[in-house]
Amino acid sequence: MNSHRFENSSALLFFGVVLNNVSVAKADNPIVQTIYSTDPAPVVYNNRVWADANAWAPQVVPRNGKFYAYLPMRRRGGSMAIGVGVADNITGPYRDALGKPLVENGEIDPTVFIDDNGQAYLYWGNPNLNFVKLNTDMISYSGTVNKVALTTAGFGTRPGNAQRPTTFEEAPWLYKRDGRYYMMYAANCCSEDIRYSMSTSATGPWTYKGVIMATAGKSFTNHAGIIDYSGNSYFFYHNGGLPGGGGYARSVCVERFNYNSDGTIPTISMTSNGAPQVGTLNPYVRQEAETIAWSVGVETEVCSEGGINVGFINNGDYIKVRGVAFGSGATSFSARVASAASGGKIELRLGSTSGMLVGTCTILSTGGWQSWTTVTCPVSGASGTQDLFLRFTGSGSSELFNFNWWQFSNGN
Numbered sequence: 001m002n003s004h005r006f007e008n009s010s011a012l013l014f015f016g017v018v019l020n021n022v023s024v025a026k027a028d029n030p031i032v033q034t035i036y037s038t039d040p041a042p043v044v045y046n047n048r049v050w051a052d053a054n055a056w057a058p059q060v061v062p063r064n065g066k067f068y069a070y071l072p073m074r075r076r077g078g079s080m081a082i083g084v085g086v087a088d089n090i091t092g093p094y095r096d097a098l099g100k101p102l103v104e105n106g107e108i109d110p111t112v113f114i115d116d117n118g119q120a121y122l123y124w125g126n127p128n129l130n131f132v133k134l135n136t137d138m139i140s141y142s143g144t145v146n147k148v149a150l151t152t153a154g155f156g157t158r159p160g161n162a163q164r165p166t167t168f169e170e171a172p173w174l175y176k177r178d179g180r181y182y183m184m185y186a187a188n189c190c191s192e193d194i195r196y197s198m199s200t201s202a203t204g205p206w207t208y209k210g211v212i213m214a215t216a217g218k219s220f221t222n223h224a225g226i227i228d229y230s231g232n233s234y235f236f237y238h239n240g241g242l243p244g245g246g247g248y249a250r251s252v253c254v255e256r257f258n259y260n261s262d263g264t265i266p267t268i269s270m271t272s273n274g275a276p277q278v279g280t281l282n283p284y285v286r287q288e289a290e291t292i293a294w295s296v297g298v299e300t301e302v303c304s305e306g307g308i309n310v311g312f313i314n315n316g317d318y319i320k321v322r323g324v325a326f327g328s329g330a331t332s333f334s335a336r337v338a339s340a341a342s343g344g345k346i347e348l349r350l351g352s353t354s355g356m357l358v359g360t361c362t363i364l365s366t367g368g369w370q371s372w373t374t375v376t377c378p379v380s381g382a383s384g385t386q387d388l389f390l391r392f393t394g395s396g397s398s399e400l401f402n403f404n405w406w407q408f409s410n411g412n
Contacts, residue, residue, distance in 0.1 A: 049076060050075060050076055050083070050096075050099065050100055050101070051073035051074060051075055051076060051081070051083060051101075052073075052074060052076045052077075053073070053074045054072075054073055054074040054080065055071055055072075055073050056071075056072045056073070056080070056108055056109070057072065057108070057109050057110075057171065057223050058070055058071040058072070058110070059110055059111050059112050059225075060090060061112045061113075061114065061120075061138070062090070063114060063120070063136075063138050064136070064137075064138070065088075066086050066087065066088060066138075067086070067087045067088070067089065067090045067094075068084055068085070068086055068097070068112070068138045068139070069084065069085040069086075069087070069094050070082055070083075070084055070102070070110035070112055070122065071083055071084075071085060071110075072107065072108040072109060072110060072124075075101060075104060078104075079104070079105065079106040080104075080106050080107060080108050081101035081103065081104035081105070081106075081107060082101055082102050082103045082104070082107050082108070082110050082122075082124060083096060083097075083098065083100075083101050083102060084096075084097045084098055084102050084138070084139045085097060086138075086139070097139040098139055102122075102139065102140075102141070103122075103124065103130075103132070103145070107124050107125065107130070108124065108125070108126055108170065109124050109125060109126060109170050109171050109172060109223070110122055110123070110124045111123045111124070111172045111173050111174045112134070112174075113174040113175060113176065113202065115176065115202050116176075118136070119133060119202070120133070120134035120135075120136070120138060121133060121134065121174065121202050121203070122134050122141065123148075123172045123174050123183075124172065125170065125172065126169060126170030126171075127164060127168075127169065127170070128147060128148075128150070129147075129148040129150060129168055129172060129185075130145050130146060130147050130148065131145075131146050131148065131203065132144075132145055132146065146203070148204060148206075149204075149205075150165075150166045150168050151166065152165060152166055152208070153207065153208060154166070154197055154204065154205060154206035154207060154208055155167055155168040155185075155195075155197055155206065155208050156187070156195060156208040156210070158187075158188060167187035167188050167195055167208075168185055168187060169185065169186045169187050169188060169189045169192060170185070170186050170189070170192075170223075171185055171186035171192075171221075171222070171223040171224070172184070172185045173185070173224060173225050173226065174202065175226060175227075176202070177228070177259075177263070178263060179200075180198055180199075180200070180263045181198065181199045181200065181201060181202050182196055182197075182198055182226070182265075183196060183197045183198070183199070183204075183206055184196040184212065184224055184225075184226065185197075186221065186222050186223060186224070187211075188215075189220070189221075190220040190221070191215045191219070191220045191221075191222075192215065192220065192221050192222045193211055193212075193213060193214050193215045193222065194211070194212045194213040194222055194224045194237065195208075195209075195210060195211050195212060196209050196210070196212055196265060197209055198263075198264075209264055209265070211267065212224070212235070212265050212266075212267065212268055213235070213237060213267070213268050213269070213270065214267075214269075216239065216269075216270045217239025217240055217241045217253075217270050218239060218240035218241055218245055218246055218247075219238060219239045219240035219241075219245070219246065219247050219250055220247040221238075221247060221250075222237055222238060222239070223237070223238060224236060224237040225237075226265075229278075230278050230279075232256050232275075232278075233256065233257055233258065233259060234254050234255070234256055234257075234275060235254065235255045235256075235257055235268050236252065236253070236254050237253050237254075237255075237270075238250040238251060238252055238253060239251055239253055239270060241253075241270070241272065253270065253274055254274050254275045255268050255269075255270075255271060255274060255275055256275040256276065277322055277323045279323070280323045280324065280325035280385055281321060281322070281323055281324050281325065282325060283324050283325070283326060283330065283388070283407070283408040284330075284407065284408055284409065284410060285407065286405050286406075286407045287321075287405060287406055287407065288307070288404075288405050289309060289310040289319070289335075289336075289403040289404055289405055289406060290308060290309075290310055291319075291321055292319050292320070292321070293320050293321055293322040293387075294319075294320040295317075295318065295319045295320065296316075296317055296318055297312070297313070297314055297316070297317030297318070297392075298310050298311070298312060298313055298317050298319060298392075299311060299312040301402075303370070303402075303404055304370040304372070305336075305370075305372055305404060309338075309402050309403060309404040310402065310403040310404075311369070311399070311402045311403070312399055313344070313392045313399060313400045313401060313402070313403065314392070314394075314397070314398075314399060314400060315344070315392065315393055315394045315395070315396070315397070315400065316391075316392070316393070317391075317392045318353050318389055318390060318391040318392060319389070319390045320387060320388070320389050320390075321387070321388045321389075321390070322387050323385055323387070324385065324386050324387070324388045325385050326382045326383050326384060326385070326386060326408070326410075327383065327384075327410065328383060328410065329381075329382060329383040329410060330358075330379045330382040330383075330408040330409065330410050331378065331379055331380075331409055331410055331411045332359075332376055332377065332378055332379055332408065332409045332411075333346075333348055333359050333361060333376065333377055333379050333406065333407075333408050333409075334374055334375065334376040334406065334407050334408075334409070335361055335363075335374070335375055335376075335403060335405070335406045336372055336373075336374050336403070336404040336405045336406070337363045337366070337372070337373065337374075337375055337401050337402065337403055337404070338366045338368060338369055338370055338371050338372045338373070338401060338402045338404070339363055339364070339365050339366050339369065339400065339401035339402065340365065340366075340367065340368050340369045340371075341365060341398055341399060341400060341401070342364075342365055342394070342395070342396075342400075343362070343363040343364045343365050343394065343400060343401050344363055344392060344393055344394025344395075344400035344401055345360055345361065345362050345363065345392070345393045345394065346360070346361040346363065346390055346391070346392060346403075347359075347360050347389075347390075347391040347392075347393060348360065348361075348379065348382070348388065348389075348390065349388075349389040349391055350381075350382065350386045350387070350388065350389070351386065351387055351389070352387075352389060353389050353391050355389065356381060358379050358380060358381040358382040359377050359378060359379035359380070359382070360377060361375050361376070361377040362375070362377070363375055363400070363401045369402050370402070372404060379408065382408070390406070
């Protein structure tokens, strides 16, 4: 089994962190995303908190009918350490599997890979690169910690730094494809680029192959991952390219690419469009309001009905959802909303914020920002596959309402 291929999956799930929060996102394609949950960083085991801040770059792998999340966090009153959470579902909830770190002493950036023979490996590190062989329980390891020899033949040359002679910096990502092992990593802080090495073994020795993605995008870090999904290869990374973005205000990005004939990875450039959409979105099943291809003005918050909702909505804000498959036509639209103010309206437009208006839902005050009700309005003219714009309008300069989910009906 190749743990980074998702050929038979109906959806792609992204698991990441936003500084001190752990987030799970589900995408029916690599463009339209739905954030399902956000949980506080502290890791609790038998009412004991051992980690209290700084949830950083994690990775989740499935095994034994469970999902294992490897997360670097600050040990209470101490330095960074890597713990393990376990869950029955990739979206959680996760529980601390050990009540203590799996590896500690300032360690960050775990990557986990299960080889074809069943042996699992955990790599991590900055400024060193280390690994252990995980046991089949995925929460313990056999033997000692192995320190990878960071040679210039294996990881390239960093000029002008005798203490750090190779390009390796942090953020390793280990995977296997067509019998070849790939070690991708962030290089040359700061600002970082993405490079990679290859081997015939999960434990090396490694041969340096070069730069995948050059420094760009207004972020002094980058952290990448590669998967195969639905017959294509995708390169995930982050930058600070959105308005207000930067080193600590990062955006998740994805590009589609093709491997070279010899298995090497081509140079990949950052783009604002990203990968083309895979499939379409079904509007006739309930969609979370945070299903977003692009948005202006809105934010998310914890919802009293579970998960999160879209909030902080002001006049003129909007959400864009790409590739909505209306088919022969929608007849009505329902939205789950709440408002402690005077409410507002949701305009349903096709193609742009000034495109064809196919419906308008009016939201009145519900008596509280988490006092939820469902409103329904008629729809006419929404057919075929369209980009849907949910445009929010209302009077005054204050927030209008909160928004939890939506669903169209076609009368069936």
